[in-house]
Amino acid sequence: MIKNIGLKILTLLFVSSFFLLNAGTIKIGALVSATGPASFLGDPELKTLQHYVKKINDEGGVNGQKIELIAYDTGASPKKAVTFVKRLISQDKVVAIIGPSTTGETMAIIKFVQRAKIPLISMAGAVVIINPVKKYVFKMVATDRMACQRIMQDLKKRKLTNLALISGSGGFGKSMRKQCKSVAPSYGIKIVADETYGKKDTDMTTQLLKIKNNKKVQAVLNPGFGQGPAIVTKNYRQLKIKQPLYESHGVASKKYIEIAGKAANGVRLVAPPVVVADKLADSNPVKKVALAYKNEYEKAFHTQVASFGGHAYDSLYAIVDAIKAEKSTNPQKIRDGIENLRNFQGVDGIVNMSPKDHLGLDTKTGMVLLDIKNGDWSIVK
Amino acid sequence: MNELFGFLLSGVTVGFIYALVGIGFTVIYNSSGIINFSQGEFVMAGGMSTVFLLKAGLPLGVSFILAIMITSLIGIILYKLISFSKDSSQISLIILTLGFAIFLRGLAEVVFDKELHTMPSFVGDGSFDMFGTTLTYQSILIMVVSIVIVIFLYFFFKKTKTGQAMMAASINVDAARLMGINIKKILMINFALSAAIAAIGGVLLTPITSTNYEVGIMLGLKGFAAAIIGGLGNPFGAVAGGLVLGILESLIAGYISSEYKDAVAFVVMLGILFFMPGGIFGNTKAQRV
Incomplete structure (x- = not known):
């Protein structure tokens, strides 16, 4: 009984300290299609974001501040994406946004992030998102x-x-x-x-x-x-x-x-390299990050890694790196930080951003050619 | 010439898939006059339950029979819902089946998962070569089972007391009730039967098409089209309708463009609804007022 009360007090203390800490968090928004027709994209993306935000916070956060992830499920609907991006900007006051998962949704919200001057890292595939270059819009996913x-x-x-x-x-x-x-x-x-x-x-x-x-x-x-x-x-x-x-x-x-x-x-x-991370040559610069991500994902969720979750990992760490480099959580500074990313080692490949290139992904590391033999992949040399 | 036969053969194999789903529509329509829009979801439930029972380690035959029982139970639940409905006009009952379909899809997403699944076929992966194309054993099995089910239904509706009672109930519920037919029981058997046929379809289709929680949408739509083209209420018609649909799709994809095949198939369905509202095999005299 006494033990129980002690536990309750401890829990209370823990919860209240959590709320106190929340005051100084870095708010990062996310738009993912965790349900609906594109749930195959959004589901691993959301899982990845939640898992790694928790991990970063457990390890002490970024520059001593914890990350607060505010994620909305858009169900792959551009209309919902617009509603939620407005909420992220005006109510939640996030400093950066990850997502959405699909091209249609991304195109629908670009004008809102441009106007609010909040950096966006899209997880969708099409080239139109970053071509022509828009000041606040980035993406690191390999294009079709x-x-x-x-x-x-x-x-x-x-x-x-x-x-x-x-x-x-x-x-x-x-x-x-x-x-x-x-x-x-x-x-x-x-x-x-x-x-x-x-x-x-x-x-x-x-x-x-x-x-x-x-x-x-x-x-x-x-x-x-x-x-x-x-x-x-x-x-x-x-x-x-x-x-x-x-x-x-x-x-x-x-x-x-x-x-x-x-x-x-x-x-x-x-x-994308992540699905065959264990088979990549040791000299491949992507191997270390991709393999670590693959192993951690598969251990945490007991399911085979999907390449799409890697997009979420890269987007999150790009923002974290930008905050660390600029030593600021000002959206403008984060934007500059993302644009200055050089030799960023992501799950999807090596990224070198520049003011003229908001994709920055290297073609050579971004796509691997595979043969299927006896029900397994083997890398084509 | 060989090419034409190849396209025809491919159309026939697809046509029987549509037919197998379409037959289920005719069974419920036959006794209640309702078009059951959760028929495609019954097919999904049959396939998905078998896949997951197999995964749980049960043998193929046992999983198959359990899946049919589970799906029949779902059919009975749908009937219970319908019989509780305060507004028993046909249109509101049809909408109820549509809602039930959405519910089943959501339920499958939660109970099972969102992934694609497949299962081994009963008859192995072999096939016959002909006309430059192939006929797989699984396709032959689907044809045989469809035909057996149709023949069974023919005798069931024509020769058995229960079947006759169902027909009577569809023609005039009140008269049938006055004749001492237990309408509730008859309808319940009918929904269970239709669900069981759908479940058999689901199990036979899964090795070819694979299955997931939303596979019922397309199968239901094509099966419905097959039933409409053939004439609702006639199991033979559903098979004929499925074949017409399958062959048309294949010929259009083969000779015109694969982009138009779905559109043209549905145009044919609309044409039949306009000009032959009873379908190819339908009897126009069974008009309900």
Whole structure:
């Protein structure tokens, strides 16, 4: 009984001290689509943010101040993102914002952060976010354009110049299809077939039959996300198509291998380094951070690391580094700090920001080329 | 020519998937006149329960039977909800099934997870080669099971007392009740039966399409289209409708463009609703007033 009372007093003390400390916290806002159609992005992002904010605070915070994370779930809706960004700026008075998870949401809130002069690090993929450069908007995630470039490089090397595309009609597939079509000519690659499928289709045999009957095709690329690519891969093997099949970073997860089963063997794909952190060469500068993140995430959440959580890690630590470097939590100073990041070692690669480049990600470290063999990845040398 | 046969074959395999889902719509419609918009979610519940029972270490056969029982129970719960509803006009009951579908999707997200899942097929991964394309054993199994279910339903509705009672209930509830038919019991069996058929579909489709909490949206929509094209209330019609839909989609993707295939399929569905409101097999005389 007495012990119990003692415990209660201790708890009370602890809670009140927590509130006292809160007075001097660094408020960082986050917009993530933890539920809804983009929950596959937002869910690992939110988990990562909460986990690492707690870790930073347990280790004494940043310059002696604790971080207070104010995260809102946008459900991938641009409308909600706008409502929440206004709340973050005017009510919560955050000094920096991480997110949103998708391109549509990011584009919707850019004018609000620009006007309020609050730095934003988006976790979405498209190039339009940082091109043209906007003073307060950054992102460190590899773009789908980089994925296309990496694949085209490989095709050129293998002298496979006639490429067939079979793309998902969801946002991810659509955007990557557009990017791949626009970078292909600069590598001397011709798109000789261009098929699409609905993102919830159950069978892609017809589209693949057309590709199979097209004698010009030398390789096939499937930009897509979710179950679509797994069905494409299965149908591809059923039809016994001989040409090499390339998949995008949208399926750089063990889930894809699990669903496509044996059909996945022999597929070549691009992936962000974090998913194969343990297989990277020791000389690879990304290995240390990526592996540490992967291990910590998998230990904390008992689930395989998703590349998307890495975006949240990088964004959070970029802000932390900026605060440390500038020794200030003024939003303007944080913005300058992010823009001055040099040789920042993130999970997604090495980042060098500049006033002209608010992406700063190095293509070489940003995407890894993989082969699937016996149900596992192996790095293509 | 070979190409045409290839497209047709691919259309037929997809068509039977739609048909298998579409059959479930006709069963509930047959006894209650309601279109059950949670039919796709029943399919999802069947597939997801089997996947998770398998993961829990149960053998395939046992998981399959348990999943059918779980889904039938969900069907009975839906019926209970409907029978409690104070406003029993058909339109409000249809909206109730729509709400139940959203509820089931949310529940699956919480009880199971948001990930994609698959499971081994009953008949292995083999396939036959023909017309430059292939016919997998799993697709053949789906065709056989669909046909068996349709034949079973035909005899059930035509030859058994329970089936006849269901038909009677759909034609005139009051008259059926006066004839001594226990409407509540009949409807409950009917919902359970429809859910069980959906669960069988869910289990057979999962090795091909994989499953997650929202797989029912698309399957429900396509199954509904198949049932409409064939004529609501006729299981044979659902199969015919599924085949029409599947083959049309495949031919359009094959000869015109894969971008238009969904649009054209739904245009055909609208055309049928406008010009042949009873569907290909429907009898227009069963008008309800």
